[in-house]
Amino acid sequence: MPVFLNATDADFETAFTALLGAKREDSPDVDDVVAGIIADVRTRGDAALIELTAKFDRLELTPQTLRFSPDEIAELVAQVPAEEREALELAAARIRAYHEKQLPEDAYWTDEAGAGLGWRWTPVSAAGLYVPGGLASYPSSVLMNAIPAKVAGVERLAIVVPTPDGAANPLVLLAAQIAGVDEIYRIGGAQAVAALAYGTETVQPVDKITGPGNAFVAAAKRRVFGKVGIDMIAGPSEILVIADGDANPDWVALDLLSQAEHDESAQSILITDSADFAKAVTAAVERNLETLERRAIAGASWRDFGAVIVVDDLDRAAELSNRVAPEHLELCVADPDALAEKITHAGAIFLGGWTPEAIGDYVGGPNHVLPTARSARFSSGLSVMDFVKRTTLAKMTPAALRAIGPAAETLANSESLQAHGLSVRARLDQLNED
Amino acid sequence: MPVFLNATDADFETAFTALLGAKREDSPDVDDVVAGIIADVRTRGDAALIELTAKFDRLELTPQTLRFSPDEIAELVAQVPAEEREALELAAARIRAYHEKQLPEDAYWTDEAGAGLGWRWTPVSAAGLYVPGGLASYPSSVLMNAIPAKVAGVERLAIVVPTPDGAANPLVLLAAQIAGVDEIYRIGGAQAVAALAYGTETVQPVDKITGPGNAFVAAAKRRVFGKVGIDMIAGPSEILVIADGDANPDWVALDLLSQAEHDESAQSILITDSADFAKAVTAAVERNLETLERRAIAGASWRDFGAVIVVDDLDRAAELSNRVAPEHLELCVADPDALAEKITHAGAIFLGGWTPEAIGDYVGGPNHVLPTARSARFSSGLSVMDFVKRTTLAKMTPAALRAIGPAAETLANSESLQAHGLSVRARLDQLNED
Numbered sequence: 128m129p130v131f132l133n134a135t136d137a138d139f140e141t142a143f144t145a146l147l148g149a150k151r152e153d154s155p156d157v158d159d160v161v162a163g164i165i166a167d168v169r170t171r172g173d174a175a176l177i178e179l180t181a182k183f184d185r186l187e188l189t190p191q192t193l194r195f196s197p198d199e200i201a202e203l204v205a206q207v208p209a210e211e212r213e214a215l216e217l218a219a220a221r222i223r224a225y226h227e228k229q230l231p232e233d234a235y236w237t238d239e240a241g242a243g244l245g246w247r248w249t250p251v252s253a254a255g256l257y258v259p260g261g262l263a264s265y266p267s268s269v270l271m272n273a274i275p276a277k278v279a280g281v282e283r284l285a286i287v288v289p290t291p292d293g294a295a296n297p298l299v300l301l302a303a304q305i306a307g308v309d310e311i312y313r314i315g316g317a318q319a320v321a322a323l324a325y326g327t328e329t330v331q332p333v334d335k336i337t338g339p340g341n342a343f344v345a346a347a348k349r350r351v352f353g354k355v356g357i358d359m360i361a362g363p364s365e366i367l368v369i370a371d372g373d374a375n376p377d378w379v380a381l382d383l384l385s386q387a388e389h390d391e392s393a394q395s396i397l398i399t400d401s402a403d404f405a406k407a408v409t410a411a412v413e414r415n416l417e418t419l420e421r422r423a424i425a426g427a428s429w430r431d432f433g434a435v436i437v438v439d440d441l442d443r444a445a446e447l448s449n450r451v452a453p454e455h456l457e458l459c460v461a462d463p464d465a466l467a468e469k470i471t472h473a474g475a476i477f478l479g480g481w482t483p484e485a486i487g488d489y490v491g492g493p494n495h496v497l498p499t500a501r502s503a504r505f506s507s508g509l510s511v512m513d514f515v516k517r518t519t520l521a522k523m524t525p526a527a528l529r530a531i532g533p534a535a536e537t538l539a540n541s542e543s544l545q546a547h548g549l550s551v552r553a554r555l556d557q558l559n560e561d
Numbered sequence: 562m563p564v565f566l567n568a569t570d571a572d573f574e575t576a577f578t579a580l581l582g583a584k585r586e587d588s589p590d591v592d593d594v595v596a597g598i599i600a601d602v603r604t605r606g607d608a609a610l611i612e613l614t615a616k617f618d619r620l621e622l623t624p625q626t627l628r629f630s631p632d633e634i635a636e637l638v639a640q641v642p643a644e645e646r647e648a649l650e651l652a653a654a655r656i657r658a659y660h661e662k663q664l665p666e667d668a669y670w671t672d673e674a675g676a677g678l679g680w681r682w683t684p685v686s687a688a689g690l691y692v693p694g695g696l697a698s699y700p701s702s703v704l705m706n707a708i709p710a711k712v713a714g715v716e717r718l719a720i721v722v723p724t725p726d727g728a729a730n731p732l733v734l735l736a737a738q739i740a741g742v743d744e745i746y747r748i749g750g751a752q753a754v755a756a757l758a759y760g761t762e763t764v765q766p767v768d769k770i771t772g773p774g775n776a777f778v779a780a781a782k783r784r785v786f787g788k789v790g791i792d793m794i795a796g797p798s799e800i801l802v803i804a805d806g807d808a809n810p811d812w813v814a815l816d817l818l819s820q821a822e823h824d825e826s827a828q829s830i831l832i833t834d835s836a837d838f839a840k841a842v843t844a845a846v847e848r849n850l851e852t853l854e855r856r857a858i859a860g861a862s863w864r865d866f867g868a869v870i871v872v873d874d875l876d877r878a879a880e881l882s883n884r885v886a887p888e889h890l891e892l893c894v895a896d897p898d899a900l901a902e903k904i905t906h907a908g909a910i911f912l913g914g915w916t917p918e919a920i921g922d923y924v925g926g927p928n929h930v931l932p933t934a935r936s937a938r939f940s941s942g943l944s945v946m947d948f949v950k951r952t953t954l955a956k957m958t959p960a961a962l963r964a965i966g967p968a969a970e971t972l973a974n975s976e977s978l979q980a981h982g983l984s985v986r987a988r989l990d991q992l993n994e995d
Contacts, residue, residue, distance in 0.1 A: 211975050214968035221965065225678060228668060236662075243912065244659055244926050249905050251939050265976050298975055334938040353794065356939030360787065375991075381984035388980045420979045463956070470952065471683050478677065478956035481988060485981035486957060489969040492678050493953035504768040505685050505790030507951040517941040518904065519927035522897070522912035523920060531655065534648035535923040541645050541732055542699050545854045546822045547919035550815035554915060557809075 129395075129409075129433030133402075134443055143436075147450060147501070151392040151432055152363055154342050161346040165321040172327035179318040184260070184291045188313065193329050195300070195311040204301040211298060218490045219270050219305045225492030226278045229511040235520060240530040243522035248515045250280035251356070253331070255323035256308070257338035257348075258299055260289035260315050266302035267488060271495050271509065272337050273306035279514035284308050285333060287323060289315020315340075320347035324355045335514065339496075358509055362499040363392035366484055367453035367473075369444045369466065370408075372401030374459035374480055380411030382457055385485050387428035388421040394432040396451065398444040405435050445469035452503040455484045474503045525558050563843075563867030567836075568877055577870075581884060581935070585826040585866055586797055588776050595780040599755040606761035613752040618694070618725045622747065627763050629734070629745040638735040645732060652924045653704050653739045659926030660712045663945040669954060674964040677956035682949045684714035685790070687765070689757035690742070691772035691782075692733055694723035694749050700736035701922060705929050705943065706771050707740035713948035718742050719767060721757060723749020749774075754781035758789045771947065773930075792943055796933035797826035800918055801887035801907075803878045803900065804842075806835030808893035808914055814845030816891055819919050821862035822855040828866040830885065832878040839869050879903035886937040889918045908937045959992050 132142050167175040173190045180186050207215075235245030256272045258264060269286070276284050286303050288295070290313045303311055312330060314322060320340075326332030336348060337358035348357045366386040370379050383395035399405050412429060416422050438444050445466060448456060452472035460466055463478040470476060474497030477484050488495045496509035523532075532551045539547035566576050601609040607624045614620050641649075669679030690706045692698060703720070710718050720737050722729070724747045737745055746764060748756060754774075760766030770782060771792035782791045800820040804813050817829035833839050846863060850856050872878050879900060882890060886906035894900055897912040904910060908931030911918050922929045930943035957966075966985045973981035 210971055214971040214975075217965065217968045218972060221672075224672065228670075234662060238655075238658065238926070242925065246927070247901075252905070267972055267976065353934070353936070356936070375987075378984065378987050381980055381987055384980040385978065385984045388978060415980070415983075420977070425980065467681075467954070471686070472950075473952050475953040475955070478954065481959055481962050482955055482957040483984040483988060485973055485978075485984045486962070486966065486969050487953075487955050488978075488981060489972045490965045491676065491955040491957075492672070493680070493955055497953075498950075500787070502787070502790070503950065503952070505950060508953060510951065512946070516906075516932075516937065516939060517944065518907050518937070519909040519921075519931075519942060520901070520912060521909070521916055521921055521925040521927055523916040523925075525915055528915050528920070531651065531924045532920065534651045535920050537644055537648040538652060538701055538923045539919055541648075542701065543854070544819065544822060544919075544922075546815055546818040546849070546859065547922060549849075550812065550819045550917040550919045553809075553812055553815055554917060 129429055129435055132434065132436045134436060134438040134447065143447065146434055149432065151394060154345070157342050157346050161317040161343055161350060164317040165347060165350060168318050168321035168327065169325045173329050176314055176318055176322055176327060179316065180314055183316055184289050186290060186293050186313070190329050193312055193314065195313060200300050200304065200311065203295055203297040204304055206297045207301050212301060215266060215270070215298070215302055215305055218267065219274060221490055221492040222270055222274045223278060226275045226511050230278065231512065231515065240527045241524045242527040242531070243520065245520045246517045247520060248517055251335045251514050251516065252281070253283040253333040254281045254335045254337065254514060255285045255287060255333040257319065257336065257340050257344055258286055258288040259340055260291050264288065264296045264299050266296070266298040267495065268339060269299055269302035270306055273303065273308050275494065275509060275511045276514045277307045279511045281514050283333070285310040285312065285323065285330070287312045287314050287319035289313065289319070317343045317347035320344060320351060324351035337509065337513065358496070358513060359498060359502065359506060361496070363390045363394070365394045365453050365499060366455040366457065367396045367398065367448055367451055368457040368459060369441065369448060370397065370399045370404060370459040371441065371461060372399070372404045373461060374404065376404060376407035377411045378480060378483065379408050379459055380415055382483050383408070383412060383433070384415055384419060384425050385483070386455065387425040387433065388419065391424050391427040392432065393428045395429060396434045396436065396453070398436045398438060398447055400438055400440055400444065402437050405437050409435060441466055442469065448473065452501045454497045454499045454503065455487070457482070457484055472503045474498045474508050528554055529558055563863055563869055566868065566870045568870060568872040568881070577881065580868055583866065585828060588779070591776050591780050595751040595777055595784060598751040599781060599784060602752050602755035602761065603759045607763050610748055610752055610756055610761055613750065614748055617750055618723050620724060620727050620747070624763050627746055627748060629747060634734050634738065634745065637729055637731040638738055640731045641735045646735060649700060649704070649732070649736055649739055652701065653708060655924055655926040656704055656708045657712060660709045660945050664712065665946065665949065674961045675958045676961040676965070677954070679954045680951045681954060682951055685769045685948050685950065686715070687717040687767040688715045688769045688771065688948060689719045689721060689767040691753065691770065691774045691778055692720055692722040693774055694725050698722065698730045698733055700730070700732040701929065702773060703733055703736035704740055707737065707742050709928065709943060709945045710948045711741045713945045715948050717767070719744040719746065719757065721746045721748050721753035723747065723753070751777045751781035754778060754785060758785035769948065771943065792930070792947060793932060793936065793940060795930070797824045797828070799828045799887050799933060800889040800891065801830045801832065801882050801885055802891040802893060803875065803882060804831065804833045804838060804893040805875065805895060806833070806838045807895060808838065810838060810841035811845045812914060812917065813842050813893055814849055816917050817846060817867070818849055818853065818859050819917070820889065821859040821867065822853065825858050825861040826866065827862045829863060830868045830870065830887070832870045832872055832881055834872055834874055834878065836871050839871050843869060875900055876903065882907065886935045888931045888933045888937065889921070891916070891918055906937045908932045908942050962988055963992055
């Protein structure tokens with residue numbers, strides 16, 4: 128059974144704090160194995176990739192077949208039914224339109240001292256996207272990672288996707304094609320991350336690696352961080368629904384289950400100001416769990432990590448939600464915009480009962496790669512900003528240097544950095560001579 | 562002697578690649594020690610902090626003296642001479658003005674389908690800033706870390722700064738005061754990072770930790786990453802100067818030395834299209850090294866990691882600089898703006914001979930916390946963006962859901978996520994009934 132809490136109970140604070148601190152995922156310690164794999168790929172390049180792919184994916188490759196050829200891609204994507212192709216294209220168009228609005232602007236101005244100041248944004252040159260194989264091989268994730276990179280202007284975008292026993296997901300390849308991906312390699316695991324970070328004879332190295340993966344992939348990304356940039360290390364998915372008594376309990380139940388079905392470690396939380404609504408949702412969850420295809424997973428998640436919290440009013444709901452800092456937050460209330468104003472920490476907000484979280488997973492437009500495990504307190508979902516970087520600009524004139532240079536010299540000397548001071552002083556002396 | 566390369570030599574590519582790959586820093590492996598310290602602070606809180614501070618900083622504290630009192634701060638900052646205070650205030654005002662322009666804007670729009678889409682930025686609630694003790698205790702770094710946090714709207718900003726043998730740097734406290742820091746603790750090392758991340762009886766936990774530190778601090782930041790956000794792990798400083806034959810060799814020499822004096826692992830590189838200029842700079846570096854206070858450090862850096870590269874033309878210089886992706890890039894050429902257009906990877910650009918890098922360290926306005934070790938390929942300097950996070954917004958209407966819901970349902974089913982599909986279908990069915 129999920130946790131049932133009433134915010135007015137005497138022991139609520141203790142129980143809520145326990146809920147916040149609950150550890151939902153035990154990552155196996157695979158760091159030594161991963162270190163060995165990375166070292167192997169760095170030393171032996173393609174040969175190591177081929178050997179490890181034979182071992183883990185039961186697939187014999189050659190340097191020539193590491194990468195999907197255009198013909199292979201064309202053949203696979205031709206298998207995708209029209210309905211799915213059209214759905215992917217609609218999703219891609221909407222994701223692209225949303226992310227194009229995120230492109231940051233350059234700035235340059237001259238201040239009162241006469242100094243030219245500003246910054247310029249440039250794209251990462253090459254990025255790599257990890258796509259899991261097998262069941263968790265989601266074409267929607269390909270769109271969500273690849274489109275922001277291409278909108279940012281990344282010139283070379285490579286995908287690595289394991290194909291256990293040679294089985295490739297045509298939808299993944301189609302999503303890659305629609306998103307404009309440049310290269311697709313049939314490799315996975317820590318070895319694929321190592322190939323992207325360090326390069327091999329066949330795989331050119333990239334500057335940034337994003338995308339979800341299992342414990343080996345996560346450990347490999349942590350290890351190559353610094354050599355390349357990485358995105359966040361995502362934990363199991365979460366949803367928090369704030370609903371009032373007029374919301375539709377069946378809809379809310381399905382929304383809670385749509386996170387729970389991802390993973391036994393996923394977490395679904397309902398906060399409502401109506402005890403009757405809480406009961407109705409719980410009943411609807413149980414009813415749906417009887418027939419749901421992934422009922423084993425969703426049931427375990429709901430039982431182990433689900434929570435239903437009854438509060439006196441919606442302000443209190445917002446307050447508790449901010450302490451959770453959920454990845455996904457649905458506001459199924461009469462005035463969702465007003466309630467949203469009170470939300471300070473959340474990855475994504477879905478406003479009103481007509482906005483199921485699943486819309487955001489596929490076709491809403493915003494990214495579905497979002498901060499998990501309460502990290503919305505300090506981080507954001509994936510965006511165009513993850514594929515650009517800022518170069519700051521400064522340009523002194525003689526007058527500007529005369530105005531602010533002496534202060535720099537003073538501070539340099541106070542920090543015992545003499546050459547810093549001298550580099551300013553030499554120019555100021557020249558100005559005094561002129 | 563530094564490396565001398567001519568870009569037209571036959572073996573240039575090999576030598577340049579070696580320069581790019583040179584490992585300048587051997588971080589001692591302190592991870593086990595740090596893991597123990599963090600566990601100790603998590604378990605014993607203040608008692609562990611007090612014990613570790615006695616051990617490492619030879620300073621006896623109590624829970625009451627862990628934090629500087631307002632009186633202590635007032636007494637210390639009163640010691641700062643007027644000239645230094647004024648210099649810090651000028652620097653703070655300029656840094657604040659620059660960073661205020663970085664505040665990102667919220668967005669909300671309605672698209673053709675009738676869907677409301679957008680995002681909202683909110684500040685991190687609480688941030689902690691690590692300030693090294695002793696020689697590397699730089700008041701300028703306090704300004705560069707604290708001001709962006711305060712501009713972002715961080716409500717609670719705490720500083721940790723070790724005070725070995727009880728010695729505090731009045732300039733650091735003054736910089737903190739000017740920047741609006743809320744709390745200052747006299748603790749350092751991995752134990753201070755642990756206290757900020759997990760909290761103790763006296764130190765409330767924060768959501769994000771930034772600031773430079775030694776190997777122990779860096780290892781601790783890596784370890785608490787995920788529990789809290791962290792900034793980049795900075796490596797030794799670097800400068801690359803592109804200069805033409807008309808630049809001032811003495812100025813350029815001092816600019817190269819102003820990085821070299823930071824650290825024996827710092828790196829200073831000159832690229833020029835004039836062999837004569839290269840010689841003149843090298844001579845000026847040697848001349849200045851005779852009298853520089855930090856000549857032992859600067860000399861070692863220049864000898865071990867310095868490089869002088871002669872190229873045929875400035876386009877080639879830009880190309881090589883982009884491969885280095887330097888932290889600091891000075892363009893001491895006749896038309897620095899034109900050359901800057903060709904730069905794709907650099908932390909900060911200093912345009913023209915009147916802009917010594919040292920201006921950027923103190924009073925220019927842009928941040929001096931910048932990506933090192935070639936990470937300007939994929940990351941940016943510290944900014945207001947490090948202290949805010951984005952919540953995406955989506956709001957469907959019945960019409961919008963009718964338009965895009967079916968595609969979401971199709972994709973959910975193609976990914977075998979039935980509850981996702983049902984959560985959309987339940988609403989679409991309702992619409993069909995209405």
